[in-house]
Amino acid sequence: MKAIGADPRSAFRNWMVVGGAMLLLLSILLGISTGAVQVGIGEILDSLRWTQLAGENQQIIYNIRIPRVMVGALVGINLALAGVILQGVLRNPLADPGIVGVTSGAGLAAMVVLILWPERTFIVPVVAFAGALAATGLVFLLSWQNGIHPLRLILAGVAVSAFFGGGMSALMVFHSDKVQGTVNWLAGGFQGRSWDHVRMIMPYTLLGLAGALYGSRYLTILNLGDDAAKGLGVPVERVRFFFIILAALLAASAVSVAGLLGFVGLIVPHLTRLLVGVDSEYMLPCAAAFGAILVVVADTAARVIFRPVEIPVGVLMAFLGAPFFLHLLRKGVRHK
Amino acid sequence: MSAILEARKLTLSYGEKMVASNMSLRFDKPEIVGIIGPNGSGKSTLLKALSRLLKPVSGQVLLMGEAIEKLPRRKVAKWMSVLPQGAQAPGEFVVYDLVACGRTPYRSSFGAFSEEDRSVIAESIHMVGLQDLTYRRMDTLSGGERQRAWLALALAQQSSILMLDEPTTYLDVHHQLEMLKLIQRLQQELSLTVVMVLHDLNQAIRFCHQIIAIKDGAVFACGTPEEVITSENMKKLYGVESIVTHIAYEGSSFLVCFPHNVCSAAL
Numbered sequence: 001m002k003a004i005g006a007d008p009r010s011a012f013r014n015w016m017v018v019g020g021a022m023l024l025l026l027s028i029l030l031g032i033s034t035g036a037v038q039v040g041i042g043e044i045l046d047s048l049r050w051t052q053l054a055g056e057n058q059q060i061i062y063n064i065r066i067p068r069v070m071v072g073a074l075v076g077i078n079l080a081l082a083g084v085i086l087q088g089v090l091r092n093p094l095a096d097p098g099i100v101g102v103t104s105g106a107g108l109a110a111m112v113v114l115i116l117w118p119e120r121t122f123i124v125p126v127v128a129f130a131g132a133l134a135a136t137g138l139v140f141l142l143s144w145q146n147g148i149h150p151l152r153l154i155l156a157g158v159a160v161s162a163f164f165g166g167g168m169s170a171l172m173v174f175h176s177d178k179v180q181g182t183v184n185w186l187a188g189g190f191q192g193r194s195w196d197h198v199r200m201i202m203p204y205t206l207l208g209l210a211g212a213l214y215g216s217r218y219l220t221i222l223n224l225g226d227d228a229a230k231g232l233g234v235p236v237e238r239v240r241f242f243f244i245i246l247a248a249l250l251a252a253s254a255v256s257v258a259g260l261l262g263f264v265g266l267i268v269p270h271l272t273r274l275l276v277g278v279d280s281e282y283m284l285p286c287a288a289a290f291g292a293i294l295v296v297v298a299d300t301a302a303r304v305i306f307r308p309v310e311i312p313v314g315v316l317m318a319f320l321g322a323p324f325f326l327h328l329l330r331k332g333v334r335h336k
Numbered sequence: 337m338s339a340i341l342e343a344r345k346l347t348l349s350y351g352e353k354m355v356a357s358n359m360s361l362r363f364d365k366p367e368i369v370g371i372i373g374p375n376g377s378g379k380s381t382l383l384k385a386l387s388r389l390l391k392p393v394s395g396q397v398l399l400m401g402e403a404i405e406k407l408p409r410r411k412v413a414k415w416m417s418v419l420p421q422g423a424q425a426p427g428e429f430v431v432y433d434l435v436a437c438g439r440t441p442y443r444s445s446f447g448a449f450s451e452e453d454r455s456v457i458a459e460s461i462h463m464v465g466l467q468d469l470t471y472r473r474m475d476t477l478s479g480g481e482r483q484r485a486w487l488a489l490a491l492a493q494q495s496s497i498l499m500l501d502e503p504t505t506y507l508d509v510h511h512q513l514e515m516l517k518l519i520q521r522l523q524q525e526l527s528l529t530v531v532m533v534l535h536d537l538n539q540a541i542r543f544c545h546q547i548i549a550i551k552d553g554a555v556f557a558c559g560t561p562e563e564v565i566t567s568e569n570m571k572k573l574y575g576v577e578s579i580v581t582h583i584a585y586e587g588s589s590f591l592v593c594f595p596h597n598v599c600s601a602a603l
Contacts, residue, residue: 003458004432004457004458004461004462004467004470005470005471007432007471008471009430009471217440217443220433220437221437221440223425223426223429224423224424224425224434224437225420225423225424227384227389227418227420227423228418228419228420228423230388230389230409230418231387231389231413231416231417231418231419231420231499232413232437232438232440232441232493233408233409233410233411233412233413233414233440233441234409234440235409273428277428277429277430277433278426278428278429278433279433
């Protein structure tokens with residue numbers, strides 16, 4: 001065997017995977033312990049042991065903090081994976097879950113409920129999920145022509161999003177007195193998320209992680225373009241179809257429990273690519289971890305910075321994440 | 337004995353447009369075959385059909401005697417490597433990442449690269465002379481180095497057939513010659529069957545054992561460079577007046593084709 005030297009990236013990448021996992025654990029603990037009532041690690045462990053649920057703090061931890069942080073982490077994972085997958089499959093760095101219609105579909109469906117049947121707020125997640133899938137289905141139908149062509153899909157996505165967005169604007173204009181109730185959902189957030197929400201999103205996260213890990217090598221190869229991928233024996237149309245469906249499910253489940261948090265799905269893939277490179281076998285797990293960390297940390301910060309007022313996590317994420325991302329981008333460019 | 341690669345009565349269309357009809361070709365032995373022809377004559381489409389990237393409207397492509405459409409994709413990828421025209425990898429790829437993709441047909445769905453995969457990847461990178469740039473990002477390489485990295489990917493497939501669609505486009509003359517000489521050397525060392533679309537007639541003469549000239553979706557001429565590149569053929573194929581002659585230089589004789597004018601009829 002001819003020598004080509006060891007991969008200089010491997011140490012850093014392994015460190016990133018381990019570091020990401022540890023940072024995620026830390027941010028989860030921080031998220032659970034921080035809030036209006038500070039709790040210690042001991043109390044967190046106690047509340048996980050069921051027997052100690054009697055105390056008020058344990059109630060807060062078990063019924064409020066843990067589900068909230070878990071929903072945040074799962075939403076982060078789902079949006080990040082959906083973003084990585086879509087950017088890879090569509091070979092477009094601007095692709096995010098909004099591109100397959102998920103955001104606008106969920107948005108319109110949720111708004112119809114929030115404005116027209118405000119007393120039924122509890123069905124918003126289910127309706128939003130259905131709306132997201134309906135919009136994605138529409139985008140698929142419009143772009144289908146002997147398979148999914150990336151450019152056609154993106155254009156169909158833009159058109160469908162514009163159409164649904166128009167519906168949202170119309171609702172806001174004609175029911176301007178009730179818009180107040182929808183603002184929080186539109187900005188995205190985790191206030192009052194419960195174990196029900198965890199149960200709602202968890203299956204899709206597991207499905208997404210399994211699917212993404214199984215297909216990660218094909219995702220890398222789709223980066224080379226259709227012809228090159230086909231030349232390597234990859235059934236391009238089938239793989240693309242599978243991935244887009246997976247991304248749509250991931251994004252739809254995230255949006256349905258957290259509202260419109262678009263930013264994660266766009267930025268985390270880029271951030272991960274800058275840090276660990278384009279190899280999907282590293283990129284997917286890292287992106288999942290970074291997405292979860294970003295959302296959990298941002299949500300924790302959103303709760304405590306202006307205590308007792310909570311700021312919408314989407315706003316905070318954009319304010320903190322965008323400059324950080326720009327910083328990385330400039331550094332990355334200088335590396336070349 | 338069945339041919340390495342064979343096209344039987346191929347009719348090809350690209351979208352609505354009919355590109356080729358009833359085209360038959362045989363590739364019998366490991367040598368370099370160049371496909372030439374004017375723009376829009378169907379060269380690239382033919383190459384795509386031969387490499388299973390385009391389904392023919394009718395007719396058949398046979399790979400080692402078997403219908404290519406019916407063969408498992410992975411098997412085809414182990415026998416045949418394809419380098420599409422203007423292939424581009426994301427800038428974040430390093431050379432190693434790209435070449436490693438060539439092992440796709442050999443890998444199971446799960447699991448890391450085997451020891452053999454890694455040794456083939458290293459071997460392929462050495463064969464194109466990029467060993468010192470193994471971990472350099474693709475977007476920091478020159479055009480010639482990038483093409484060589486793609487060639488290494490094709491080699492990592494360990495196939496015996498290499499399909500190249502204009503492997504020298506976007507390269508300057510130095511890198512064009514370097515690339516073609518590399519292809520020539522690899523063809524001899526590994527006894528490959530190389531089918532490539534070329535634009536430059538003199539490069540086709542110099543590097544190809546056989547030349548297939550395509551015009552209006554049909555084989556116009558086929559044979560050795562001496563047989564195909566004639567003044568008469570160039571007039572009919574491209575509509576150009578050209579001087580085709582041998583020049584002697586330092587003990588070698590080169591066939592050259594110098595197109596000097598468009599045919600008056602074409603003006």
